[in-house]
Each structure stands twice: as C-alpha cells, then as structure tokens.
Amino acid sequence: MGSLFDPITIEILWRRLISIVDEADSSVARTAFSSLLRDAHDYTCMFTDRFGRELAQGTFATPGQSGAMALGIKKLINSFPEGYFRPGDVLITNDPWILAGHLNDVCVLSPIFYKDKLVAYTACVFHHSDIGGRVASDNHDVFEEGLFIPPVKLFEKGVLNQAIMDIIRWNVRTPEQVIGDIRSQIAANHVCSEKIKQMMEETELETLDDLAEQIIMITEKSIREEIEKIPDGVYYAEGIIEQPKGKDDIVIKAKVEIRGKDVIVDLTGSSPQVDWGGNVVYNFTYAYVFMAIKSMFAPDIPNNEGCARPITLIAPYGSIVNCKFPAACAARMQIGHFLTEIIYKALSTVLPDRVIAGSGGTPAAMNVFYGRRKDGSQWHSVIIRGGGMGAGLKNDGNYVFIFPANGANTPVEIFENDTPLIVEKRELIPDSGGPGRTRGGLGKREVFRVPDDEYAPLPPVNLGIQAGRYVYPPEGLFGGKPGRRGVFLVNGKEGNPYGLTQLMPGDVVTIDAPGGGGYGDPYERDPDLVLNDVIEGYVSIEGALRDYGVYINPDTMEINFEKTRDLRERKFKM
Amino acid sequence: MADRNFRLGCDIGGTFTDFVLLNDDTGEIYTAKCLTTPKDPSDAVEEGIKILSKKVPGFISELKEFIHGTTLVINSIIERKGAKTGLITTKGFRDVLEIGREIRYAPYDIFAEFPKPLVPRHLRMEVDERIRSDGSVLRPLNPDEVRSVVKRLVSKGVESIAVCLINSFENPSHERMIEEIINEEAPWISTSISYKVLPQIREYERTSTTVTNAYVKPLTEKYLSNLKERLQRLGFRGKLFIMLSSGGITSVETAKEFPVRIIESGPTAAVIAAQYYGKHFNISEMFCFDMGGTTAKSCLIQKGEAGVVPTFEVGRVQRFMKGSGLTIQVPVVDLMEIGAGGGSIAKISKMGTLKVGPESAGADPGPICYDRGGEDPCVTDADLLLGYLDESYFLGGEMKLNKDKARYGIEEKIAKPLKVTLTQAIWGIHDLINETMAAAAKTHIAEKGGNPKIVTIAAFGGAGPVHAYGLAKKLGAKKIMVPPNAGVGSAMGFFTAPRAFDALVSHKVSLSKADFSEIEDIFKKLEREAASTLFVEYSKEGIIFTRSVDMRFVGQGSEISVPVSYKPFYEFKKEEIRRIFDECYEKLYGRTYPESEVEFINFKVRAQLPEKLLKLSKIEKKANKNLQEAVKGKRLAFSQLKKEFIPFTVYDRYKIFPGAKFYGPAIIEERESTVVAGEDTEISVDDYGFLWIEIKGG
Numbered sequence A: 001m002g003s004l005f006d007p008i009t010i011e012i013l014w015r016r017l018i019s020i021v022d023e024a025d026s027s028v029a030r031t032a033f034s035s036l037l038r039d040a041h042d043y044t045c046m047f048t049d050r051f052g053r054e055l056a057q058g059t060f061a062t063p064g065q066s067g068a069m070a071l072g073i074k075k076l077i078n079s080f081p082e083g084y085f086r087p088g089d090v091l092i093t094n095d096p097w098i099l100a101g102h103l104n105d106v107c108v109l110s111p112i113f114y115k116d117k118l119v120a121y122t123a124c125v126f127h128h129s130d131i132g133g134r135v136a137s138d139n140h141d142v143f144e145e146g147l148f149i150p151p152v153k154l155f156e157k158g159v160l161n162q163a164i165m166d167i168i169r170w171n172v173r174t175p176e177q178v179i180g181d182i183r184s185q186i187a188a189n190h191v192c193s194e195k196i197k198q199m200m201e202e203t204e205l206e207t208l209d210d211l212a213e214q215i216i217m218i219t220e221k222s223i224r225e226e227i228e229k230i231p232d233g234v235y236y237a238e239g240i241i242e243q244p245k246g247k248d249d250i251v252i253k254a255k256v257e258i259r260g261k262d263v264i265v266d267l268t269g270s271s272p273q274v275d276w277g278g279n280v281v282y283n284f285t286y287a288y289v290f291m292a293i294k295s296m297f298a299p300d301i302p303n304n305e306g307c308a309r310p311i312t313l314i315a316p317y318g319s320i321v322n323c324k325f326p327a328a329c330a331a332r333m334q335i336g337h338f339l340t341e342i343i344y345k346a347l348s349t350v351l352p353d354r355v356i357a358g359s360g361g362t363p364a365a366m367n368v369f370y371g372r373r374k375d376g377s378q379w380h381s382v383i384i385r386g387g388g389m390g391a392g393l394k395n396d397g398n399y400v401f402i403f404p405a406n407g408a409n410t411p412v413e414i415f416e417n418d419t420p421l422i423v424e425k426r427e428l429i430p431d432s433g434g435p436g437r438t439r440g441g442l443g444k445r446e447v448f449r450v451p452d453d454e455y456a457p458l459p460p461v462n463l464g465i466q467a468g469r470y471v472y473p474p475e476g477l478f479g480g481k482p483g484r485r486g487v488f489l490v491n492g493k494e495g496n497p498y499g500l501t502q503l504m505p506g507d508v509v510t511i512d513a514p515g516g517g518g519y520g521d522p523y524e525r526d527p528d529l530v531l532n533d534v535i536e537g538y539v540s541i542e543g544a545l546r547d548y549g550v551y552i553n554p555d556t557m558e559i560n561f562e563k564t565r566d567l568r569e570r571k572f573k574m
Numbered sequence B: 001m002a003d004r005n006f007r008l009g010c011d012i013g014g015t016f017t018d019f020v021l022l023n024d025d026t027g028e029i030y031t032a033k034c035l036t037t038p039k040d041p042s043d044a045v046e047e048g049i050k051i052l053s054k055k056v057p058g059f060i061s062e063l064k065e066f067i068h069g070t071t072l073v074i075n076s077i078i079e080r081k082g083a084k085t086g087l088i089t090t091k092g093f094r095d096v097l098e099i100g101r102e103i104r105y106a107p108y109d110i111f112a113e114f115p116k117p118l119v120p121r122h123l124r125m126e127v128d129e130r131i132r133s134d135g136s137v138l139r140p141l142n143p144d145e146v147r148s149v150v151k152r153l154v155s156k157g158v159e160s161i162a163v164c165l166i167n168s169f170e171n172p173s174h175e176r177m178i179e180e181i182i183n184e185e186a187p188w189i190s191t192s193i194s195y196k197v198l199p200q201i202r203e204y205e206r207t208s209t210t211v212t213n214a215y216v217k218p219l220t221e222k223y224l225s226n227l228k229e230r231l232q233r234l235g236f237r238g239k240l241f242i243m244l245s246s247g248g249i250t251s252v253e254t255a256k257e258f259p260v261r262i263i264e265s266g267p268t269a270a271v272i273a274a275q276y277y278g279k280h281f282n283i284s285e286m287f288c289f290d291m292g293g294t295t296a297k298s299c300l301i302q303k304g305e306a307g308v309v310p311t312f313e314v315g316r317v318q319r320f321m322k323g324s325g326l327t328i329q330v331p332v333v334d335l336m337e338i339g340a341g342g343g344s345i346a347k348i349s350k351m352g353t354l355k356v357g358p359e360s361a362g363a364d365p366g367p368i369c370y371d372r373g374g375e376d377p378c379v380t381d382a383d384l385l386l387g388y389l390d391e392s393y394f395l396g397g398e399m400k401l402n403k404d405k406a407r408y409g410i411e412e413k414i415a416k417p418l419k420v421t422l423t424q425a426i427w428g429i430h431d432l433i434n435e436t437m438a439a440a441a442k443t444h445i446a447e448k449g450g451n452p453k454i455v456t457i458a459a460f461g462g463a464g465p466v467h468a469y470g471l472a473k474k475l476g477a478k479k480i481m482v483p484p485n486a487g488v489g490s491a492m493g494f495f496t497a498p499r500a501f502d503a504l505v506s507h508k509v510s511l512s513k514a515d516f517s518e519i520e521d522i523f524k525k526l527e528r529e530a531a532s533t534l535f536v537e538y539s540k541e542g543i544i545f546t547r548s549v550d551m552r553f554v555g556q557g558s559e560i561s562v563p564v565s566y567k568p569f570y571e572f573k574k575e576e577i578r579r580i581f582d583e584c585y586e587k588l589y590g591r592t593y594p595e596s597e598v599e600f601i602n603f604k605v606r607a608q609l610p611e612k613l614l615k616l617s618k619i620e621k622k623a624n625k626n627l628q629e630a631v632k633g634k635r636l637a638f639s640q641l642k643k644e645f646i647p648f649t650v651y652d653r654y655k656i657f658p659g660a661k662f663y664g665p666a667i668i669e670e671r672e673s674t675v676v677a678g679e680d681t682e683i684s685v686d687d688y689g690f691l692w693i694e695i696k697g698g
Helices: A007-031 A063-078 A162-169 A175-203 A209-228 A282-297 A338-347 A412-418 A527-536 A541-548 A561-573 B041-055 B072-078 B143-155 B173-185 B203-233 B252-257 B265-280 B379-385 B403-418 B422-447 B464-475 B486-496 B516-537 B574-589
Strands: A043-049 A054-057 A090-093 A105-114 A117-127 A152-156 A233-241 A250-259 A262-266 A311-314 A365-372 A378-385 A422-428 A444-449 A458-466 A487-490 A500-503 A508-512 B006-012 B016-023 B029-035 B063-070 B085-090 B124-127 B137-139 B160-164 B190-193 B239-243 B249-251 B285-291 B296-302 B312-314 B326-328 B336-338 B344-348 B354-360 B456-460 B479-482 B500-510 B544-553 B560-564 B598-608 B631-639 B644-652 B661-663 B666-669 B674-677 B681-685 B691-695
Touching: A007 A043, A007 A054, A007 A117, A007 A175, A007 A209, A007 B422, A007 B574, A043 A063, A043 A175, A054 A063, A054 A209, A063 A105, A063 A117, A063 A282, A090 A175, A105 A175, A117 A175, A152 A162, A152 A175, A162 A175, A175 B574, A209 A262, A209 A282, A233 A338, A250 A338, A262 A282, A282 A311, A282 A338, A378 A412, A412 A422, A527 A541, B006 B041, B006 B265, B006 B486, B016 B041, B016 B486, B029 B041, B029 B486, B041 B203, B063 B203, B063 B265, B063 B486, B072 B203, B072 B312, B085 B143, B085 B203, B124 B143, B143 B173, B160 B173, B160 B203, B173 B190, B190 B203, B203 B239, B203 B252, B203 B326, B239 B252, B239 B265, B239 B486, B249 B252, B265 B285, B265 B296, B265 B456, B265 B486, B285 B422, B285 B464, B296 B422, B336 B422, B344 B379, B344 B403, B344 B422, B354 B422, B379 B403, B379 B422, B403 B422, B422 B464, B422 B631, B456 B464, B456 B486, B464 B479, B464 B486, B464 B674, B464 B691, B500 B516, B516 B544, B516 B598, B560 B574, B631 B666, B666 B681, B674 B691
Parallel strands: A262 A311, B006 B063, B063 B239, B085 B124, B085 B160, B160 B190, B285 B456, B456 B479, B644 B666
Antiparallel strands: A043 A054, A043 A117, A090 A105, A090 A152, A105 A117, A233 A250, A250 A262, A365 A378, A365 A458, A422 A444, A444 A508, A458 A500, A487 A508, B006 B016, B016 B029, B239 B249, B285 B296, B296 B336, B312 B326, B344 B354, B479 B691, B500 B598, B544 B560, B544 B598, B631 B644, B661 B681, B666 B674, B681 B691
C-alpha cells in the first residue's frame, strides 16, 4: 500500500467522491424520461475503483440495487481480460444473475480513464418501467419476462453500436421512453467521470488506488468494531411468505451467527425456487441481508466495499434465495425484501433497540399501468409504493415508506399527466398501524378510476401488480400487534394481485398498502399519545378502546382515566 | 444638503441587529450594533437609528433606501412559532402534506426522523372538486361546501389558511373561488393560494411551499407593518426593501404576500457582500464565514459567484442530512447554517463529555459575561477568558463584560464537573465550536467541489474574526480576509445586491411547430411586465434585459436553461436554436441526440438595473506613519500553538493604515468585533483598510 492520507485530506476526498456520485444521481431527475426514474428515484448510481470495489454510492440509493451492484460490478469487471476497456467504451447489461435480479434493472457501466490509464468505473442501474415481455408476477421463466441483454459494449471507443439500440427499440412497448432513459444513464456516467477527472486533476492524484484502499480499510475497521461489541452467538428466525392463491407458503430459514468481528448468515433449509416470478438471485438476497446488518451496525457510515467485508452469506443454489437460470424473477422483490426483517427477527433478542417490527413496505409494491389513449397512442406508467414501517423500541413506525428498499412516490399530477387515469385518493388509513407500546406506521390507500367520459381510453387498461401481505400482515414484535393487511379491490371486489388485471372504462381500483407492526404491549402505550392519535385521526375512538384499552369520551374528546385504568388492569389480571 | 445620498442596511440577527449607513456619494460608512429585541424587532431598529443619528444628525429624513434582512421568519419555522394554520385541499388528498415524497433520505438508518407537517391532520380539510391534468373541470366546486369548511377551520381557531388543489397550476379557477369565499366569510384570515405562491406541477412541493408561506404570513405582515410605521414615525421617507433568499431585494408589499421567499434573507446578506469582495479582489475560491451570536453561516464562493439552488429545506431534524427538512421550492443562495455562535451554550453531555451548541443563549439573557441574568456558559464567555476579547471594549466599550462571573460560571458548570482546569475548559469550548464549524465547512466545500486548503476565508459577524484563525487552522486554509467593520460587514451585502426581476411564462411547444414571431411577442410582453415591476420597486432607467428559454427533449421531465442573445426572436433560424440547445446539453451531459425532437417549456426574461457599485473608499496613505501609534498595549491571550497564555500585541483597527504590515500574535480591535491572529501569521493592510492574514505555519 502506498502513502497514507492525513485524516483531514481523506475526509475531504471521501466526501467529495460521495458528492460527485450524488451529482450524477441528481442529473437523472433532469435527463430521464420515465416518472419511475425522475420522480420515484428507482435507480442507483455507484462509483468503484479500477478493481470494481465499491467506493461510493448515491445517498438516495435503493439498497437492493446498490447491494447487488456491489457484488455484480466487481464480478463483471473481473470477467473481462485486462485491457478489454478502452476510453469511450460504455457497457450495458440487464442479466439478472449478474446484477440486480430482474430484467427491468438495466446497468450501464463506463470505465473512467485519466491520463490514458484506467482509474475507476462508474455504473448505474435504472429500473426501466418497460423491458417488453409479459408484465405479471406469474410468468414461468425469465424468457417470458422481456428482453435479456447480456453484457455488451453499447459504445465502443465512443461509437454507438446502433444494432443494440435497434434490438432494444423493437422489443419494448415504449421505445422513446426506454431509449431516453438509457441515454440518461449514459449522461449520469458522464457527469460522474468528468467530475472524478476534475478532482484528480485538482488534487494532483495520479491514481485512486491508495485512496480506495484507505477508505475501505477505515470503513471495514469501524463496522467490525461495532460487530465485536455484540456477544458471540447463533440466532435463528424463520419467515413465512404467502404465494399466489393455491400455492403453499414459502419458508425462509435464517441462522445468523455473530463470531468475533464477523457475521455469518446461513439460509440453508429455505424453500426451493418456484415456478413464478418470485425467485431471488444470490446478489439480491445478499443485498437485503446486507441492508439488515448495515442498518444495525453502521447506519451512518457512507456505504462502500468495507461495509460488506465482515458479512458472509450462505444461500443454497436452486433455492428461492439463490435461484437457477432461467427461473422467472421479475417479482423477486416480493420475496427478497423479506430477508431484512427476518434477520431483524433473528437478532431482536440481542439487539432489541436496533430492530423494528414488520413493515408494510416489505415488500415494496409496484403497479404497471399501460394501454392506449382514445387516439390510439401508447401510454405506460409504473409507480411504486411503500406502507407503514414497523415500530421500534422507542419510536412509532415511520410512514409511508418503501422498506427495506427505497424510492419515492410519483406525484398525482405527474401520474395524471402521463396516463388517462384519475387518482381519486392518496391518503392514510386510520387504524392500519399495528397497535403496540409504540405504534406501527400507517398504511396508505390509493384509488384509481378509469374515466368513462370523453376522456376514456381505449379498453382495456392493463394493470400488472407486484406486492404482497394480502394474507399475512406485517408482524409485531415483543407483544406488539400486526399492522393491517394489504388490500386490492376492483370495483369494491377482491381482485387477483398476482395476475394481469384488465380494466374497463368506469372501473375503480383500490390499493391499500399495509401498516407496520407494533412494538411492545399496546396496553402500555401512554394514553395521551393514544388520545393524540385519535384527535389526528390516525386511530379511531373504537380502535383506542379495542386495541389500547383507552376510553375516550367522544363528546369531550377527553380520556376517561378511571375507565381506562379499569380496562387495562382487567387485562393484566387475565 | 443635496450631496447626502444615504442608504441604510440592517441585519436583524438572532442576537444582534447590525447597521451600516452608507453615503453613496462619498463611500463613507457609519456602523452600529445593538442587541436584537425579539418581542418587537423594530425596537432594536429604532435604537440603532438613534445611535447612528448621534454620528450623522438628521440622516433619517434624507435616507433613500432602508434595506434589511431578518432571521425572524426562519426562526419562527424552526421554533414552530408561526400562525395556527389550516389547509384546504382536494377531496382524497389531505394527507399529501404528511405523506410527502416517501423517500427515505438515509436508506440504511431505520430510525431516521422526519419533520412533522406545519399543519396537523385535524386542520387539513377537503373539498369535493376536481380539475383534470389538462386544466378542464372534472367536478365543479360547491361554494356552500367551501363556506362550511372555512367556518369549521375558523371555529378551530386558525389564523391563516393555505389553499392547494390538485392540478390548480393548470387552472386556478377553483383556488380563486375559495380565496374569494375566505375573504367574504372571514376577511381577517390570512390566505396563501398555491397558484400564486408556486404555480408549478407536483402537489407535495406546491402544498409544502404554500403551507409554509401561510404559516409565517401573519407574523411577517405584522412585523413589516410595524417596522414601516416605526420608520415613518422616525421621519423615514424613502423606500423600504427586504432581501430575498435568492440574493435579490424586494418590496415590503411582495415580502408580505410571499414571506416564503425571504426565509433566508438575513444569512444571505453576508454572502452577497462576500461575493462582491470576491469579484473586487478577484479571489477564485472564497469561503464566506459569518459567525454571529446564534448561528454561523458559510458559503463557498467560486470565481465571485455563490450558487443559487431552486429548492431548499428548512428545519432539518437530522443535522446536515438532505431530505430531513420541510421542502420549500423557492430559489435560495446555497449556504450552510449551523447552530454555532458567540451565544452557543457549553454544557456536559449525558456521556460526560463537553458539548457546545447548537442551543444559544441569544440576546436575552445572553452569555454570562453580558451580566443580564444569563447563567449558561457560552462561547463568548470562553473567548473573553482566553484573552481574545477585552472586557471594557465590547461594542466599543458600550457594553461592559463581567469577567469574574464568566470565570465563576465556567469553573462551576464545566471545569469542576469535567475535572479539568479552567484553562482546559475555556480552550475546550473555543476549540470545540471551531471543530463543529470546520466539520460543517468541509462538507459544504467538498460538496461544491472546492478545496478548503486554498480558500480565502472572509470573516464577518461579531464572532467571525475571533474564530476565523482557529477555523483556518482546522481547514488547512492559509489566508483570511477581514473587511473593515467586519462585525457588521454582512450588512454591506444589502447595498450590493442585484436589482433585478425575473419573469417567466410556461408555454410548451415543440421546436418544429413553434412560431418564432409569436415567441417574440411573448418575450416583449414579459419584458413589459418585468420592467413595470422594476419600475415600481426601483427606477426605469437603464434596464438591461436578458432572455433565455427552457428546453428539453420531448418526453423528458425537466429542462435545461438555454441563453439566447438579445435580438428579435424571429431573426433566429430554427437550426440555430437547435444548435445552441445541443451545445448546452452536450456540455452538461456529454452527448446530445440531434435526431430526437426538442421542445420549449418556459420563456424567461430577466430585467436588471445596472449594478450599483459600492465605492470602496481608499484610505489615504501617510508616509512614515508609525504603527506604534496603533498599538494599544499587550494582553495575555491563549496561544493555540503553544497551548498557553502568551502576550499578544493589541492594535486599534482605526489607527492602522494602508501598507502596514505586522506579525502575530496580534489582536486587532474594532467596535463590533475583534480579530485574533496567532503567532504564525503575517498581517497586512491594503488600500481599502482590509486586513489580510496569512498563516505561515502548518
């Protein structure tokens, strides 16, 4: 290893790397075409050293993409012979097994050359709202799910390979949007490359190797110190995840071992892979195991290769958590997102203050709406959605969030601009947060109407859904109660959330995101907090009585402390 | 007295109110500083004017402009002391304000906190109406329903109502009707309507900005009316202006209507002043450092330009964390403000370590040494005991500091509990606050792509020059600039602020279909509008117009700004415009795609008056002047290098002269501030009386 930077310099350079990636990240909002990217932020920008080791990622990254990229980019780069990349090259791939686990996540990677030497890579994975194929969770293999792009050079020494663009263009429903978004990826990499070169010039760095080594070392040391503070031991948990109707539940078994400064997670015993899109590739499983460990031991250290070093993951090949090609995997988040809360559950007894109960944003929900307008033109919009987060030892669950993934909502006004649909509601659902000493976060209701007036689109309007928790609600912890389940209604009747739903003009769709689980016995919740929840409409008067044993007089909106005490004492005697 | 052409700048901070009176013809400057009066800030303004009147009798009636900035608005948001506010919105969307954009700003922190909305849920009411995304009416508004909603809000005691309906930026007719009904039903209620505050797509950002405006509107109105009345009573006949967060200035009328635009008006002044100095002295990387009684504001100014960002956050619940505050979509100078000032309170943390700030003792009671009943040890107390401040020359001797009380307080509350010596305690307080500021400064500088080691620190504020040397040492910076009257120097920014008005019209049309004659008409109309606004606020003469268009590829969600030269738009060829767009796009993003169609989104005009240059008056050089005449004596003060008290030479800033050069350890005293320079420094004075401190050591 070369020269060491002094503590001030390393801090400055490190922060600068992060802000460069953030700059690339925020360029996407300005250059992207689909609202899933520019508004919902379903993408991750990353910067690695010349060995493919992650050095920095965008602050608003989504852990599934970033965790999978951290493994994937390294593997990808090392699969090419030395000298493979030339200045001006841009690589593209959406191989789910190399990167983020489904075809919609397209990676664009650019080598960064400085003074003719390869010094680093910049890469971004964007969740494209359209990659062709059949848009549903119940496909049987990856070929049904859309266009598969192996790692190929989209640009060679700065020259576009038009054939690849043409293949993409003719395999998707909304080519202008998809091509525009790929261009946005190229632009993000450009912004990152230029700023890195500028930084190297200004700081007179010839190579980033020493900087990389030191950043990774500091990070690794600090997360390992945190892990070491926890007593050694082996902890177990099991997660039961519902499947489409008529299929058995999926079981994920986790054995989490803390051994000195290491964490070993073994998922042996988990269900085998399935014949629909819920299969999870190793990288994606790893991403959400990593998310759990990182959030417990080093939530505030900027993410890089060093954070990952103490973590070992064992996931049996051919199981639901490490599926084999060509398994269907479009809906991998429906299963993969659960890993984080299963790890929390395993470690909840040793680290009760660093975990939260089950979350309504696990899994993230995705809706793909598409069809034709009255004039025959194609429209297509993808929105993502979270729910209430689980409560923690000292805090009520936050809401409304995608968790453990991340992403934003699409503003109603943007959605209505992009589609012929009308959004009738986007609101919180009272009583949806799991009761507990601390309450789970609230779920969210969204109602969509297909117009049947002069604005009616050509029938049908297609709706593909990826979501979950329609059967099993987010669980509570330590006596906390579960949150409210997810609900999917078409014209007031239960719909099939796993298939492709076809809607007609006049149809109304209601989608309720689940609430988070509570933490601790709800009868121990401070009655004043319950009253406040009732005043604000987060909890109903009936809910306060039923779930919390707090009697509120509906006329005065005051707590009847006598009745409340009686109620609560009676429960404890039982 | 025709030669008297005065402007008065006034910065109402959390602790002090600073005044600079400028004679535009001669460049002469008079200053004053007094404690802020939070209950009615205009008390302090009157006090300051009285002090200045002693120096320049009768100036008030000859004053052309009174330009000021205040932290009042932002403080009322941070402290949640705004009006009880209600929100009226479209049925189905009352939770938009609370749901926000749903992104977790710290993806790995599961306990990240989020700010509570300024309007609680029970004061957010819905009306059953709907506008479609193209602006047509899907469901008409029912006036009776609005009346009953307004009555309900009024019965709940709201003082201010925000109105934000879905798609109102496309068709504001329903919002207008609601505004009229509120005015009929409850004319005393203050209203903020989203189509006026921020007529832009994206309901959360628009609602949040409108609600914030509503939250601070009653208090801003009251404050500005009070101030105006008071100034008139004192004989002021000129124009009253207030600084915008974006660095421009605006009339009281506009500020009352849109207080959300003046949230950062106070902190911005120093940046504008520094920007001016940066240009004047041609400093490529300048770090503006303004440390007052309550907070420290900093901003990196590159090549004489401070950045302006289109949106910002206030009241971040997690320090420094983007995403943890309330979103406000108005342009603002990209500065960083942290809770570190002379009044920052030192205490022992739960873990038994020393902690300084962000809580402040403010003006009342202030640090212990002010002897106004303050009992918490503050940074100023430590600075006094370290020998940096002179107990009998604070505010030029107008305020006597009580050293014994400060010593006793720090001894009892810090030194004894921590089991350290008094010296360790006072140095610890000074050093720790410097460390806090340095950490924030490093983040800010790195984020802007700057390098702290090459910045010139421009020190402002009462505490700025006291702490600039320590900050520079921690940043590795080698140069500090201290303008004359640095203690009130930020108020100079009020005089150098650009006088401009920006007008914009949204009109989406593809380049291929656009009619350039029509566009020329749009520009002409915008120019008339901008000119008339400028005329109302300033004057008509010498207005300079600049034009630009916002363009994008068809299908993108946001635009890039493309400057177009000033000539009739129909004289442009379409290929020419296309070429300019492609050049701009390629510069930003590396590649452009000439085969893909582009469109116009906005047409923009900036009308600007010629920059009113400040005369930086040169100080006459006198040959053979003896620097000894400026030496007040020697004082023991703490050496950061030796970690012990050593004799510092104390200079009177008003007696040092251009061309003078001397070495640290030195303390240079002026009325409103004190400059501290360690023994590894060389200090020189330029023709304008600016101090340039060069740090020789590491």
